[in-house]
Amino acid sequence: MSQVDVAVIGAGPAGIAAALAAADAGANTLLVDEGTRAGGHLRWRISLTLENDPGFGLSPAVGPEFADQLVERIQARGNLELRLETVAWGLFDDNLLGLSSANGAKEITAGAIVIATGSTDLVAPFPGWTLPGVMTARAAQIFIHVHRVLPGRAWAILGDSHEADELQRDLELAGATVVVRANDPETLRASGTNRLAHAEVGDDVYELDALAIALGRQPDAELALQAMAEATFSESLGGFTTMRDQDCETSAPDVFIAGDAAGIGSLAEIVAEGRLAGLAAAGADAAKLADARAERDAAMSNARAAALEELHLRPAGA
Amino acid sequence: MVDQPVSKGLDDMSKSDQLRDYVCRCEEIPRSAIREAIAEGNHTLNDIKRRTRAGMGVCQGIYCLRTVAEMIRSETGVHPSTLAPMTARPPARLISLGSLANIDPGSDEHDGA
């Protein structure tokens, strides 16, 4: 007998969408996150919800405020429990889930699991990239928007991703200067005694106190892989992730994957996918599932649709 | 744009800094070690992990395996899509042995812990 009907790992936008959908379909649902607050990257990519609601039916707002509205919604559900500062460290046979918090480690069983563990930043090594002062774009955004610290005045940004553009805007709004943008890690060299002081980009040298690596993001599907879900690699989805059927179920029975963990996507895409995965995990009726599928398809860009097609998605229930 | 010679940047980079072209920063594995392992015939992520320790650090390969996959691609032509990801093993995050030893399976009371 499972202790919860549905356990959702990761309380970012996709995980929250999944947990709310599962709870609304009547499932006794547990939502865990390792952070101190729910909201995932809405807490540090603060402009994503500034003008558009990604599909929650809320008013657009700056990221952290948008996340707070989602938390209120979570708290209004009697059959949905949010556990923060809780790490999901293992996923074993029969949906046995290893959790750990300040109170120690424990194992619980869930009828179904939704993995919504999001993404990590891509990096590329170059000489000096381990010097203090060199960080990922995400680290820079967390410093600024979560901890309210500006970790440098003069910056270089590596990468021409839209994460790089987003970071440049954030840095400039925070009063820092982006001295140089570099696109190729092969021609970049960071140096300094004990910490970053200079970067060479090709033949030019720049004085800096921080350098952000903004090469884009990759899915974090490690728990699904632990559960022996069939893996795949897709350039356009950001790297290694897992196969899944049209309702986001992986080849590991009752293990679903959604959001950036299933392939880097837009906020609208990952929210629609999270909702579908939550409903499917909760065993919602066919009509509800069909609606959620249609919404997911409507939110999905041609690029993601093509990427998923290329992966030969598992047929439903196979 | 700072108008100073390139050598300024190189001057304050000590010899060891120059060598610090780590692919795997957790385990301090330089690019040269990965390249050597590939040349020896290790062409999968698991083989390179076993040969060099790249991927065995606290981040569990999050920050290095993609680079290793790209190096395999550039040195051997093997595309990442035909590579299996490194075998994922628990724990996915650092947890103490003590807390694992004290696991009480099925003790969850929905107590918010």
Ligand code: FES
């Ligand atoms: S960078 Fe290789 S294990 Fe962390």
